[in-house]
Amino acid sequence: MGEFVELEAQDGVRMPWNVLPGTKQESSNCVVPVSAIYTPIKPFPNMPVLPYSPLRCRACRSILNPFCTVDFSAKIWICPFCFQRNQFPPHYASISDDNLPAELFSQYTTIEFEDPQTISSSAPSPMIFMFVVDTCMIEEEMAFLKSALSQAIELLHENSLVGLITFGTLVHVHELGFGEITKTYVFKGSKDVSKEQLLEQMGFFLKKPKPPTGVIAGAKDGLSADSISRFLLPASQCEFTLNSVLEELQKDPWPVPPDQRASRCTSTALSVAACLLGACVPGSGARILAFIGGPSTEGLGAIVSKNLSEPIRSHKDLDKDSAPYHHKAVKFYEGLAKQLVHQGHVLDLFACALDQVGVAELKVAVEKTGGLVVLAESFGHSVFKDSLRRIFQSGDHDLGLSSNGIFEVNCSKDIKVQGIIGPCASLEKKGPLCSDTVVGQGNTSAWKMCGLDKATTLCLIFEIAKKDSPDATAQQPSSYQFYFQFLTYYQHSSGQMRLRVTTLSRRWVAGPGSAQDLIAGFDQEAAAVAMARLVSFKMENEAEFDPIRWLDKALIHICARFGDYQKDSPSSFSLSSRLSIFPQFMFHLRRSQFVQVFNNSPDETAYFRVILNRENVANSAVMIQPSLISYSFHSGPEPALLDVAAIAADRILLLDSYFTVVIFHGATIAQWRKAGYHNQPEHQAFAQLLQAPHDDADEIIKERFPVPRLVICDQHGSQARFLLAKLNPSATYNSDSLLPGGDVLFTDDVSFEVFLDHLQRLAVQ
Numbered sequence: 001m002g003e004f005v006e007l008e009a010q011d012g013v014r015m016p017w018n019v020l021p022g023t024k025q026e027s028s029n030c031v032v033p034v035s036a037i038y039t040p041i042k043p044f045p046n047m048p049v050l051p052y053s054p055l056r057c058r059a060c061r062s063i064l065n066p067f068c069t070v071d072f073s074a075k076i077w078i079c080p081f082c083f084q085r086n087q088f089p090p091h092y093a094s095i096s097d098d099n100l101p102a103e104l105f106s107q108y109t110t111i112e113f114e115d116p117q118t119i120s121s122s123a124p125s126p127m128i129f130m131f132v133v134d135t136c137m138i139e140e141e142m143a144f145l146k147s148a149l150s151q152a153i154e155l156l157h158e159n160s161l162v163g164l165i166t167f168g169t170l171v172h173v174h175e176l177g178f179g180e181i182t183k184t185y186v187f188k189g190s191k192d193v194s195k196e197q198l199l200e201q202m203g204f205f206l207k208k209p210k211p212p213t214g215v216i217a218g219a220k221d222g223l224s225a226d227s228i229s230r231f232l233l234p235a236s237q238c239e240f241t242l243n244s245v246l247e248e249l250q251k252d253p254w255p256v257p258p259d260q261r262a263s264r265c266t267s268t269a270l271s272v273a274a275c276l277l278g279a280c281v282p283g284s285g286a287r288i289l290a291f292i293g294g295p296s297t298e299g300l301g302a303i304v305s306k307n308l309s310e311p312i313r314s315h316k317d318l319d320k321d322s323a324p325y326h327h328k329a330v331k332f333y334e335g336l337a338k339q340l341v342h343q344g345h346v347l348d349l350f351a352c353a354l355d356q357v358g359v360a361e362l363k364v365a366v367e368k369t370g371g372l373v374v375l376a377e378s379f380g381h382s383v384f385k386d387s388l389r390r391i392f393q394s395g396d397h398d399l400g401l402s403s404n405g406i407f408e409v410n411c412s413k414d415i416k417v418q419g420i421i422g423p424c425a426s427l428e429k430k431g432p433l434c435s436d437t438v439v440g441q442g443n444t445s446a447w448k449m450c451g452l453d454k455a456t457t458l459c460l461i462f463e464i465a466k467k468d469s470p471d472a473t474a475q476q477p478s479s480y481q482f483y484f485q486f487l488t489y490y491q492h493s494s495g496q497m498r499l500r501v502t503t504l505s506r507r508w509v510a511g512p513g514s515a516q517d518l519i520a521g522f523d524q525e526a527a528a529v530a531m532a533r534l535v536s537f538k539m540e541n542e543a544e545f546d547p548i549r550w551l552d553k554a555l556i557h558i559c560a561r562f563g564d565y566q567k568d569s570p571s572s573f574s575l576s577s578r579l580s581i582f583p584q585f586m587f588h589l590r591r592s593q594f595v596q597v598f599n600n601s602p603d604e605t606a607y608f609r610v611i612l613n614r615e616n617v618a619n620s621a622v623m624i625q626p627s628l629i630s631y632s633f634h635s636g637p638e639p640a641l642l643d644v645a646a647i648a649a650d651r652i653l654l655l656d657s658y659f660t661v662v663i664f665h666g667a668t669i670a671q672w673r674k675a676g677y678h679n680q681p682e683h684q685a686f687a688q689l690l691q692a693p694h695d696d697a698d699e700i701i702k703e704r705f706p707v708p709r710l711v712i713c714d715q716h717g718s719q720a721r722f723l724l725a726k727l728n729p730s731a732t733y734n735s736d737s738l739l740p741g742g743d744v745l746f747t748d749d750v751s752f753e754v755f756l757d758h759l760q761r762l763a764v765q
């Protein structure tokens with residue numbers, strides 16, 4: 001797998017197939033789709049940033065790259081995508097074999113261009129944060145939230161613009177730029193407000209009359225800078241006011257009868273925030289940070305009634321279509337997503353409550369705008385507090401928050417794009433590149449990414465369109481390479497506009513004997529991650545979809561196609577090392593939170609999937625199949641099999657399942673620790689053994705967003721369930737439970753041995 005990781009280190013891309021199936025038929029036999037898991041603005045310390053605009057092919061607009069054929073004497077380059085011959089412009093006149101511009105260097109397949117116009121323009125535009133704060137919560141939670149917010153405000157860059165909206169039964173927009181008296185504008189929670197009503201009511205047209213025609217778009221168009229700066233102020237100017245407003249902030253004063261839920265108008269508050277930003281700072285990459293402490297019960301996005309006897313929807317309710325509020329709320333948030341994407345704004349969600357708050361409904365608006373989401377039990381939990389701090393922190397582990405992204409794809413004409421599964425929204429740019437089959441955000445070759453950061457990772461699903469020719473030998477293809485070009489325009493965190501260009505080339509094969517080549521280019525980790533995004537997408541979007549059956553069929557098909565075996569002889573079955581851990585990934589994917597949704601609430605499932613859909617291959621693989629490291633006196637830290645057999649009294653285990661990091665002490669270790677041996681000078685080695693997993697856990701935690709939950713537990717303790725739930729149940733292995741051969745379905749909680757045994761039997765049929 002090392003070579004695939006190296007490719008990722010150069011271009012930020014992993015592909016399940018690095019030698020591509022060359023025809024439509026060939027690729028459908030491969031089961032795992034031709035796809036690319038791409039991190040558009042992954043940082044590369046050695047990547048050049050060129051201070052000029054790139055050259056484009058005059059036919060297909062793709063950008064000059066190392067795969068172009070260059071005729072130095074004629075000063076012509078040939079586009080690998082459409083074969084157009086392009087003349088170099090005069091300022092490339094001195095180009096020669098040993099005088100190449102950087103974009104033609106073979107190692108710079110990923111490169112950035114910085115627009116010379118935005119470099120010369122004065123100050124970079126500031127970040128804009130609109131805090132939207134729920135007040136329907138108990139005093140203790142209010143106190144946690146207020147303290148976290150005031151810490152965040154301290155970390156804000158002094159130029160950042162800040163606004164504040166609070167809500168409960170009503171929506172309060174706080175005027176931070178007031179003179180002497182505190183002022184808020186109040187909106188009813190049950191009624192959606194239009195942008196015009198909002199502006200009118202908030203006195204935007206008192207000093208400067210409303211323009212009779214045309215759209216209102218910030219200080220340039222229709223609004224006075226004065227009126228905007230009443231609500232959005234540089235942090236340096238409003239820190240004091242903001243802090244005093246927060247300090248005085250009270251729990252929602254409206255009485256809540258004991259048999260009722262609080263009246264919480266989350267959707268109306270978010271709608272007001274979106275309208276205000278849309279009017280004041282359109283196209284600015286502003287972020288709405290929503291802090292929500294319970295279920296929405298008021299307005300168009302309510303997820304449950306106020307009556308406590310009515311429970312919040314579960315997966316069972318959604319399955320039976322008996323969640324009366326769900327569809328209406330999703331529809332509302334689809335509308336909000338559309339508005340935010342149009343405005344170029346991001347919705348970040350911090351959902352902290354024991355109850356569900358409506359992440360399942362809000363998901364669409366977060367995902368389409370490239371927002372961040374954090375789910376925790378309380379605003380006092382470190383998962384929330386540390387994650388919030390990370391957003392505003394600068395330095396090595398900052399998130400590299402960027403905005404205003406547009407992502408575009410070019411590829412060889414035999415390849416079509418089905419869509420992207422990931423945090424983006426279609427820009428509906430239709431063309432010959434688009435496949436008729438749509439997966440995720442499809443039917444387009446351009447996508448909006450309102451918010452993106454160093455980690456944001458898209459999964460592009462392709463389709464090989466080339467038909468098998470009836471007589472393969474009659475027509476020799478001109479080239480056995482397919483080309484891809486990914487273009488990302490974005491506003492760098494420095495404020496400058498940049499264009500990142502990644503150009504890839506992959507060999508394709510077809511016909512008899514191609515299996516060996518395909519296997520040689522198979523990246524099983526990337527394949528597992530692509531399958532995880534696909535299965536999650538299908539579960540959400542296809543009625544009656546059976547994920548277990550779909551995954552099992554795919555796996556059996558792959559093993560039958562690429563395994564070595566004699567027909568009808570399961571014991572003869574073997575897989576090349578390129579494929580050998582793929583069945584294990586599929587085994588864990590079947591058991592994972594992405595497929596076994598009934599163990600979680602719809603909010604949790606939505607949360608897990610939003611994160612899966614924005615993470616890179618390595619992190620996603622850990623979500624599917626957690627990593628386990630064992631520490632003992634006998635050896636250094638070493639990877640352990642994800643199996644109950646890994647547990648031993650004299651071992652410490654470190655489990656990383658992405659959302660949770662568990663340090664698990666075997667019984668003897670726990671005893672020694674409780675006896676305080678590690679504090680005695682003669683047991684220094686024990687102290688070191690005890691410390692090692694903590695150091696490794698810290699390394700994991702400081703790199704990750706959202707910050708994972710750290711669980712420290714002992715064998716036989718109640719918290720040990722966080723480890724046990726992730727282990728393969730090999731100890732319960734019972735050969736009597738084997739299913740008769742021929743059935744496609746495996747039973748659900750079998751051990752990996754039973755699973756593999758069964759798989760081999762079915763694959764050789």
Ligand SMILES: [Zn+2]
Binds near residue numbers: 057059062084
């Ligand atoms: Zn071209």
